[in-house]
Amino acid sequence: MFNYLKFIRTRNFPHIWCPGCGDGIILKALIRAIDGLDISRDEAVMVSGIGCSSRTPGYVDINTLHTTHGRALPFATGVKHASPDLNVIVVTGDGDATAIGGNHYIHAARRNINLTVLLYNNYIYGMTGGQCSPTTPRGDRASTAPYGNIEPPFNTAGLAISAGASFVARADVYNVKRCEKMIRQALEKDGFSLVEILTPCPTAYGRRNRMANPVKLMEWLRDNTVPVQKWEKLSPEEREGKVRVGVLADTEKPEFTAEYRKLIERVQGE
Amino acid sequence: MSVDRSGKVKMMQGNQACAEGAIAAGCRFFAGYPITPSSEIAETMSRNLPGIGGKFIQMEDELGAMGATIGASLTGVKSMTATSGPGFSLKQENIGYACMAEVPCVIVNVMRGGPSTGMPTLPSQMDVQQARWGTHGDHSIIALVACSAQETYEQTVRAFNLAERFMTPVILLLDEIVGHTTEKVVIPDQSDIEIVSREKPEESPEDYLPYRETETGIPVLAKFGTGYRYNVTGLCHDSTGFPTNDSEEIEKNIRRIVRKIEDNRNQIIDYREKMTGDAEVIIFAYGSVSRSARSAVAMCREEGIKAGILEPTVIWPFCYNKVRELAEQVNTFVVPEMNLGQMAREVKLGVEGKAEVVSLNRIDGEPIKPAQIVEKVKEVV
Amino acid sequence: MNDEQPASKKPAVIRVNGSWCKRCGICVAFCPKDVLEINEGNLEVARPDDCIACMLCELRCPDFAITVEKE
Known part of the structure; x- marks a missing residue:
């Protein structure tokens, strides 16, 4: 038994997420990861944007900042840059991070600022009623794609790697221990650390795509996620329709706030 | 390189005077995005902040610059951003956030002609109503103007003081003429400059309510990282800072946010x-x-x-x-x-x-x- | 695990917070020993003696509604 109660704001429970929504599973994995790392709650800040995922801060007993749609990363950048001693965790969704906040997403990754970013990817705009997002798979239905989505989806993790993030992983809520491990690694990493977490949205996504039962979506994650080691052994045909999970990038790069500290020392030394 | 800037007469642009005034007021964080005719404010801040341990960042866009400014302020660091017309439009959503969440910060708008891209290098005063009503929803706002480099220096200090005292974003409206005219500025001794900083909570973290009803209507927001673990949101919230759908709480809080400025207008208005x-x-x-x-x-x-x-x-x-x-x-x-x-x-x-x-x-x-x-x-x- | 533990003793006690549980059915579906059931809209620990304390129901419960306490 893990005692979550010391980390959560019980007054706000039961939470607002729908039955079978995976967001609560991610929150629990995050709490366990934080607990294992000796992070002070007083010095931890959680920043989010708008959407289902972004309601996470209301439930965590740390400093929490629920901002505007797409802007979690700039707010978090301000917090971290002004006060680098704070541990800053960003919680965002596929629409929040890669549509309205897409510009901040690539630039925060490029800057490699020491933020831990959990991107809850449920393939849909849940809170606004199931509109398609930049990660909705081609052919899937959404309230704004009633005849099926004709657009190709973003590779969100790949985008962060290309932009310069030092740590990028993909996890899912079925394989929940792996998810916790990825989050812990991201928290430990100095630099922009992204964990994209595949999470079911039975209400807005599943209902329109023959997976209204949360169990169906969990089974989909079980049957279609492939760990990186195994992925390497698959043929292109075998990879079709599957999603690679695990650590996708882990490199050492200059971190923004550390570089700025050096700049201050250089200027003050002159 | 922590140069004593006080007690000197200097020739400078209004935009530079703005940056100098900000630093004198205690500003230690600036996030900006290049835009004519305000860029010299960002340039001056990028040059002067590191030497005094302050932080500058050029963000990827105006929305990001506003967001970073608010985020920095929540950690207790006095923060500013600067822009001009089109950028001021882009910042409006997060200016409303700062009103709603009651986060002190200073937004400088060096006005140029509009609408749209308008006249980037020419002066106007076309944004004065936007300063009042630019962001959506009922709110009140404090906006200052300045007519010279000297006054820009002084008004920037005042903008920070009002922001910190009333826990609200303060807008400083310059125009291209003021921003770009180089003229004499007498920089006062730092000890002669009145500096106001936000209050700290007196109660223990257990008893702390960030948005509680106070006599003045002005909340006391603890700096992040000081043991007061509260929630900040742009949603309608109650005294705890958590979102609420309680109609009574919603009305009470929005009225308080407006009242803290309107009821104190005699202490703010100046001419x-x-x-x-x-x-x-x-x-x-x-x-x-x-x-x-x-x-x-x-x-x-x-x-x-x-x-x-x-x-x-x-x-x-x-x-x-x-x-x-x-x-x-x-x-x-x-x-x-x-x-x-x-x-x-x-x-x-x-x-x-x-x-x-x-x-x-x-x-x-x-x-x-x-x-x-x-x-x-x-x-x- | 204590080697001397009697075989009949169940390894864990599963507790359900009924006011937080949203009856999504994830815990029921993925319990490897089929310990849990939803009956008449309530989550029940139907076969507690079969529990092997794998913790998966607690880990995957989105609602913070299940705790598995190892004896």
Whole structure:
């Protein structure tokens, strides 16, 4: 038994997420990861944007900042840059991070600022009623794609790697221990650390795509996620329709706030 | 390189004076995005902040710059951003966030002509109503103006002090003329500059309610990282900071956010008046136009016309009471401004029909000259 | 695990917070020993003796509604 109660704001429970929504599973994995790392709650800040995922801060007993749609990363950048001693965790969704906040997403990754970013990817705009997002798979239905989505989806993790993030992983809520491990690694990493977490949205996504039962979506994650080691052994045909999970990038790069500290020392030394 | 900047006379642009004033006020964080005619503020901050341990960041866009400014302020660091018209439009959503979440910060808008991309290198005063009503939803706002590099320095300090005291974003409106005119600035001794910093909670973290009802309506927000683990949101919230759907709590909180400025308007409003005692006509002018207006008053007086001048240095909240008081005495207000009569609307509200309000507008990117104002005054007296 | 533990003793006690549980069925579906059931809208620990304390129901419960306490 893990005692979550010391980390959560019980007054706000039961939470607002729908039955079978995976967001609560991610929150629990995050709490366990934080607990294992000796992070002070007083010095931890959680920043989010708008959407289902972004309601996470209301439930965590740390400093929490629920901002505007797409802007979690700039707010978090301000917090971290002004006060680098704070541990800053960003919680965002596929629409929040890669549509309205897409510009901040690539630039925060490029800057490699020491933020831990959990991107809850449920393939849909849940809170606004199931509109398609930049990660909705081609052919899937959404309230704004009633005849099926004709657009190709973003590779969100790949985008962060290309932009310069030092740590990028993909996890899912079925394989929940792996998810916790990825989050812990991201928290430990100095630099922009992204964990994209595949999470079911039975209400807005599943209902329109023959997976209204949360169990169906969990089974989909079980049957279609492939760990990186195994992925390497698959043929292109075998990879079709599957999603690679695990650590996708882990490199050492200059971190923004550390570089700025050096700049201050250089200027003050002159 | 922590240079003592105080007690010196320097030649500088209004934009540089703004940056110097910010640093004197204790600003240690600046997030910006390049835009004419405000970029010198960002450039000066990028040069001067590291030497005093402050932080500068050039963000990827205006929205990000506003967000970073608010985030930094929540950790207790006085923060500022600067922009011009199109960027001011982009910042509006997060300015509303700062109003709602009550996060002190300073937003400088060096006004250029609009709408849209408009006149990047030419002056205007077309954003004065946007400063008041640019972000959606009911709110109140504090907006200051300045007419010279010297006044820009002083008003920037005042902007920070008002932001910290009233826990609200404060907008400083300059115009391209003020921003780009290089002139003498007397920098006061740092010890002579009044600095206001936000209050700290007195109660323990257990008893702390960030948005509780206070006598002044002004909340006390703890810095992040000091043991007060509270929630900040742009959603309607109750005294705890958590979102609420309770209609009573929603109304109470929004009314408090408006009241903390409106009920304290007498402590915020400020203006200069000259030769109003015996005046028959008042020239109401602000920003760089007030410099032409002062010359115009002198020219009128030389010709025996009893003109006076009212120059607000704070335009929001607006000085309706002062305007009403003068309206009892004079027949006419002449309002020269580099827009199509945006502040004249407020003057009309202020006079309550007791005096005539005549606009003098210029929107071609050229400054309003004293002779034009004199001519308008002669038309109405 | 205590080697001397009697075989009949169940390894864990599963507790359900009924006011937080949203009856999504994830715990029921993925319990490897089929310990849990939803009956008449309530989550029930139907076969507690079969529990092997794998913790998966607690880990995957989105609602913070299940705790598995190892004896």
